[in-house]
Amino acid sequence: MTIATINPATGETVKTFEAIADAEIEAKLAKAQQTFESYHRIPFAQKAQWLNAAADLLEGQAADWAKLMTLEMGKPIQGAISEAKKCAWVCRYYAEQAPHFLADVAVETDASRSFVRYQPLGAILAVMPWNFPFWQVFRFAAPALMAGNVGLLKHASNVPQCALAIADIFREAGFPDGAFQTLLVGSDKVAQIVADDRIKAATLTGSEFAGASLAATAGKAIKKTVLELGGSDPFIVLDSADVESAIATAVTARMLNNGQSCIAAKRFILAEAIADRFEQGLIEKFQSLKIGDPMDATTDVGPLATPDILAELDHQVQQSVQKGARALVGGAPLDRPGNFYPPTILSDIPIGTPAYEEEFFGPVALLFRVAGIDEAIKLANSTPFGLGASAWTADDAERDRLIEELQAGCVFINGLVKSDPRLPFGGIKRSGYGRELSVEGIREFVNIKTVWVK
Template sequence: MIRSINPATDEIIATYEAHSPTFVERAIARAQEAQANWVYTSLDTRATHLQRLANTLTERRDALAELMAREMGKPIREGVAEIDKCAWVCRYYADNGATMLADLPISTERTKSYVAYRPLGVVLAVMPWNFPFWQVFRFLAPALMAGNAGVLKHASNVTGCALAIDDMVTASGFPAGLFRTLILPSTRVAEVLTNPGVAAATLTGSDVAGRAVASRAGASLKKTVLELGGSDPYLVFADADLDLAVTACSAGRLLNAGQSCIAAKRFIVHTSIVGEFTTRLAERMAEAVMGDPLDPGVTLGPLARTDLRDDLHDQVRHSLSAGARLVIGGTVPPGPGAFYPPTVLADVAAGMPVYSEETFGPVASVMSFDDEADAIRIANDSDFGLGAAVFTRDVVRGEQI
């Protein structure tokens, strides 16, 4: 059984039976059949369907935002913004897909040469819970516009969101079977990926999951797109605009309760201002209103699951034991739910979990540097990638870094 649990109350929202192997095989076969016809539809027809899907998202926005709040704890106003972004991406590809997919003339020794884009077929999407609609639609909109079909293996704790996407695709007039949610535990992803009817896969998730999918797909020469974990460094130099830096850094740790692979997680600050920066960052993060994500006044909901909250707290505890200094937070609130308060750790150094591991929650890790080379060394001392930022008034230095 697969369960959806409200992370704010610990209440079971719904239980689901996993789809059988026979169901999975039939769903993939139907997706192949639907895609074989969809590939011959005009780009205008595909764009019209995407516009309808955008309209459906907008019409159901409030209900979908509430569903996110209940299933994974996203504050209601952030959920509304996520649905708006999903509608935008559908309209974007509807408006620009034809240009993107047009043949591209290239110069060769031949009389006429060009690059032509052709759909792959059925694409498996393995998606996480942190942005349960956006993570899917940023794959789904371009994939459908390009003439592909899709099967979705969503995170189990947001199965309700996955089924809502299924329903919206159908309601927007897409051919039956072109897109299908598969209710499966993560242990059965290989079953789908190795099916001959699946042509490619995309995954957003951990590096462990990415390696597993890449290995399975590579064995069959199937293409993959992987977006894995991140631990973005923000470098704050002595001449930085501290108001701007504190605003950006606190937002990175509070938006979606800090549960974002592309968010800022490590704050590397010049020794001359690290004290002031840390104080101001703690003050700003302490302003977050933690509580029921359905309350419009709440800005910080629970983490998506209690086990994730417990893992985060373990990272904090072990880092404190290794010498980090607790500025604010760092305690598990009493009562139900997967809540964790805004937390700032100072004097973070190598050897601590919050230095080397991805912190998926409202925890800010502050460390200091003496000079530019030191800052770059600390920033690069990580297995993670995705992004970074530099706060300085020296544009030349910022661009060079």
């Protein structure tokens, strides 16, 4: 795959990069190992100082990082600015909390002293996607570096400048050169890197295929992995819900990042009593969205990241319509330069169509009608994915059932699904395993050592 910055709003190739050769991969692995030998002994206070310095750089130059993200993958500039600032938040969060999360935990046993100690593993490989090119990396890197691990980043091939900029941020913040390195390599080199003895574990955010491939390679080498894969998140609206709030939130939940988010609301499951009202409100909101240059602060929806993503999304829509689904809004690529697909709503979706069975990674909302909560939960759980779920109700009994019965890594009641450094994030089923963020995230890549002293 070509490693290049290609402006998705125009199709222009801005800059290309040569993949590094095996000799340079070897040099970076050796540097990571050498750095770890001293880095893991550095006190929390020093690592926290560096991580807070990284947060300062992220906040102070948020507009610059945002322009780079928008140039490479097309997200609206305001969302890109927010992404840079959220990365600063996760840095500050772990700078403050890591000493508490990784402190020895005393356990009363028949020994004179027994406790659990958390120790770093070594070099961790992160295989990251293009859709949140800064956030996905920093939510791995901040806890990994505070735990005393060192990181190696294999970023998506269409965001190479973001990948290099992130490594520069950590260096400028004061981290040793080998603490966090970017590898400009194609996906064909991932298995080779994972298999190397100096890599102790790996994490991947991306497709099911990529996750399965990484996990298989790591499994052969008996190495820990954390996977955050696809999602087909339900957005359930029941009779008792505040429908107007649900509609307003639904637009954000589906259109965030031009619809290219694993935790975007994708399947809108509506109780029959409020379905017409919700549908009409959503149509009006979608039709009012401004499509255009993602560098323009007034743009609501920008281009999809690549022509292939555009083609795949349109194929899914056309196949669904041909098999009986109705396009209420949108439904075809825009006739203009760039990878633009309009906000689209599909309804009357038959079983066996892509809209019923697959993840749609773009600004397409899928509407389903149900008789009540039993049918809503059954439909929500009918997908092979289990990342997030949003549900809207004012009834306490319904709320408790939704929390208990929805098969997902996170359930948000009366709000959109989002990641938060203070809460664990991850999925079940084919959405992956393991957790990022919070205390659970920082403990994924440590040796949880039992100590017993008589």
